[in-house]
Amino acid sequence: MSGAELGPIVPPMRLATALAALLGLVGAAARADDFPAHIATLRIEGLRHTLPRIVQRELPWRPGTVVPREDWDLGIARLWNTGLFEQVDACLEGPADARTAVVRLAEHFTIGPLVSYGVSGGTGWFRLGAEESNLLGRFWDVAAEYERFGAENGGMARVGEPRLLDRRVGAWLSFERLARPRPRFVDFRTLGRLEISGESSDRLSFRGWFEAFSHRFQAPRDAPGELPPASAGARLGGEMKLGRVDIRGLRKQGASLAIAPSLAATSDPDHPVFAQLSIELLWLRAEGERWNFALRTRAATGTPAPLQHRFWLGGLELMRGYEDNHFRGAGYAAFNAEVRWTAWEGSWLAFVPAMFADGAAMRPDVPDAPRFGLAAGAGVRIIVPKFVEMGGRFDLAVPLVGERGLQPNLGVYQYF
Numbered sequence: 001m002s003g004a005e006l007g008p009i010v011p012p013m014r015l016a017t018a019l020a021a022l023l024g025l026v027g028a029a030a031r032a033d034d035f036p037a038h039i040a041t042l043r044i045e046g047l048r049h050t051l052p053r054i055v056q057r058e059l060p061w062r063p064g065t066v067v068p069r070e071d072w073d074l075g076i077a078r079l080w081n082t083g084l085f086e087q088v089d090a091c092l093e094g095p096a097d098a099r100t101a102v103v104r105l106a107e108h109f110t111i112g113p114l115v116s117y118g119v120s121g122g123t124g125w126f127r128l129g130a131e132e133s134n135l136l137g138r139f140w141d142v143a144a145e146y147e148r149f150g151a152e153n154g155g156m157a158r159v160g161e162p163r164l165l166d167r168r169v170g171a172w173l174s175f176e177r178l179a180r181p182r183p184r185f186v187d188f189r190t191l192g193r194l195e196i197s198g199e200s201s202d203r204l205s206f207r208g209w210f211e212a213f214s215h216r217f218q219a220p221r222d223a224p225g226e227l228p229p230a231s232a233g234a235r236l237g238g239e240m241k242l243g244r245v246d247i248r249g250l251r252k253q254g255a256s257l258a259i260a261p262s263l264a265a266t267s268d269p270d271h272p273v274f275a276q277l278s279i280e281l282l283w284l285r286a287e288g289e290r291w292n293f294a295l296r297t298r299a300a301t302g303t304p305a306p307l308q309h310r311f312w313l314g315g316l317e318l319m320r321g322y323e324d325n326h327f328r329g330a331g332y333a334a335f336n337a338e339v340r341w342t343a344w345e346g347s348w349l350a351f352v353p354a355m356f357a358d359g360a361a362m363r364p365d366v367p368d369a370p371r372f373g374l375a376a377g378a379g380v381r382i383i384v385p386k387f388v389e390m391g392g393r394f395d396l397a398v399p400l401v402g403e404r405g406l407q408p409n410l411g412v413y414q415y416f
Contacts, residue, residue: 030092035069040098046105049137050084055103057166058082063101074202080247082162083388084108084134086347087249110134112390114145116412120181120324121220125149127178129156133388139163141172149179152188152218162197170197170207180308183325184225186218187308208238215308228307229268237262245282250342250350250383251292252284268306276302276309282416292340296416301331301363310365313373319360320409321375321397327362328369334360336416345385352381356395356415374400375407381414389413 030037042063044052059075061067072090079088087106092099110133117126129145141160147153160172172195180187190213197207214232219225243256258280265273278300285293298318300311311332315324318334338356345351360373379395395409409415 030069030072030090032069034092034099035072036066037072037092037099038066038097039063039092039101040094041100043100043102044105045102046107048107049110050105050107050134050139051137053166054082054084054137054139054163055079055105057163067101077244077246078202079103079105081244082139083247084110084139086385108134108388109386110388112387114143121186122222123150123181123186123220125179125181147178149186149188152179154178154188160195168199171195181220181324182308182312183328184220184223185227186220188216188218189308190214203242203244205241206239207241209236211235211237215306217308231266231268231306233264233266233268235262235264243282245284248286250345250352250385251286251340252294253286255281255283257281264305264309266306266309271304271306271309274303274305274309276300276305290342292338292342294336294338294340294416296336297334299331299333304330311362313360313362315407315409316411318358319373319375320356320358320377320395320415321399321407322373322403323407326370326403327360327364327373328366329362329364331363332360334358338415340381340414348384348386350381350383350385350391352383354379354381354395356397358397370402372401376400379409383413 039061040063044055058078060071061075076088076090079085084107085105086108089104091102093102094100112131114127114129114131125148127145127147129143131143133141135142139162141162143158145156147155154177156174156176156178158172158174160170162170164171174193177190180189191211193209193211195207195209197205199205212234216230217227219227237260239258239260241256241258243254245252245254245256261275261277263275278298280296280298283295287293310328310330312325312328313319313332313334314322314326318336319327336356336358338354340352340354343351343353355378357376362371364371375397377395377397379393381391381393383391391413393411393413393415397407397409399407
């Protein structure tokens, strides 16, 4: 878009703003009776790295127009939801017939490390890489990661543009060759993926993807078993999402419902074609200055599929309190409920304790496999607010069905 279409953009004037604040002349936070407002100019303050047009295109209005309160609030929500900013403030200045919209921003550091490690099946592994969600200040998303799994090398690379051609359309291209430990085998998957997303409104979005994949398998050192046959194939999938979850600093607010069907074809002679469907409901509510209540419910089912494409729950996947991959089957329903409390928040460090309950019902694909799980526990998130979703999570869960004993769960940022 051209500058003429956007109207005049006033450059930041920190000294003038500070003097005006001393004189009581700066605009206050916009009030309901300020709208509809005729906004003549836009001033963006606080940018260090991000290009001004990245901010401008998130706003559903332009200078020189009359802006209703709904569009003003939507613009602020969109800026928060980019994940680029740790603080977003906006106010109106000037006479009622020619207001100046002032948007004050504090940017995140958008490059961060990707680090994970562990021991599975008697084999040690680690991953090391980095992600940048605002490359060159243009909101481009890139990531790369190296994996060492025993004597095997692997990795991942991704590049994406969430606002393709300055529209609310996104495109991502990724390639990976990573190991996924499962009971009795290790799955070495090579995957290429193209994903396209778009919005028809801020509460209705769509995405579609195409994947090409191949799988080969290796027996774990501590429990060798019969391996699935090597296979390759392709999958076509899509998702429709209703609703929106908004970010406000460390907390989130809103609800969404996502429905995602997919269809795959493989070289596995026993499963040449299979289909799957997942449904996810998210609900989050912020209360007061510190509380955040969160609920995720998810269900999935499908036709008979190769072993590596079936559903696995436990540990890192949807169900704390149980070992990784404890549940396996052809379908499931699960929930995660959390109460989070921001105990302390600074610019560089925040502590967010949480209490939680996780539950699942599985449709197993083998006799005598676990069918139900329920666990409760507590933990803490140690977050670095200056960075995008950067921090560590430590949870302790007690299984209430089946297994007994405390189960630790380590991860990055929030569980969901």
